[in-house]
Amino acid sequence: MMTRRTTIGLGVTLAALGLSRRWAGAAEAFEVTKTEAEWRKLLTPAQYAVLREEDTERAFTSPLNDEHRTGTYACAGCDLPLYSSKAKYDSGTGWPSFWEPLPNAVATKADWGLLGRRTEVHCRRCGGHLGHVFDDGPKPTGKRYCMNGVALVFRPA
Numbered sequence: 001m002m003t004r005r006t007t008i009g010l011g012v013t014l015a016a017l018g019l020s021r022r023w024a025g026a027a028e029a030f031e032v033t034k035t036e037a038e039w040r041k042l043l044t045p046a047q048y049a050v051l052r053e054e055d056t057e058r059a060f061t062s063p064l065n066d067e068h069r070t071g072t073y074a075c076a077g078c079d080l081p082l083y084s085s086k087a088k089y090d091s092g093t094g095w096p097s098f099w100e101p102l103p104n105a106v107a108t109k110a111d112w113g114l115l116g117r118r119t120e121v122h123c124r125r126c127g128g129h130l131g132h133v134f135d136d137g138p139k140p141t142g143k144r145y146c147m148n149g150v151a152l153v154f155r156p157a
Helices: 004-026 036-042 045-053
Strands: 071-075 081-084 106-113 116-123 129-134 144-147 152-156
Touching (some): 036 045, 081 152
Antiparallel strands (some): 071 081, 071 152, 129 144
């Protein structure tokens, strides 16, 4: 039975996990670093919220969902090429999805939140949060790199 004390305790525990997750990532060093003010000047408010604060854009809002040209998807924070259009597919989730990143483009870390443990994907050069990777994608990798479109910039070939 869930009592008021149990509910409050669970809320405090989940909040602590969220805070520790954010603090744990702060110590990581990246090739491209900027102050908060520099990031805010460079990025739109939506890009800043996703890339720097690990927010998530609403599903089905990114124009990149309907992007079908040949090209490369780069990090909106540092312009590092991340994904080839050859690896993009329609996952039906409402976010641009890829079955594999370009070599040496992204890094991952455990992400504990209200939904349990997930695997967060970030740009290996600037640390910008991109989205999450799941094990329910198509062949040949079986991975679904579910990315926030606002964290990406499309560069046509």
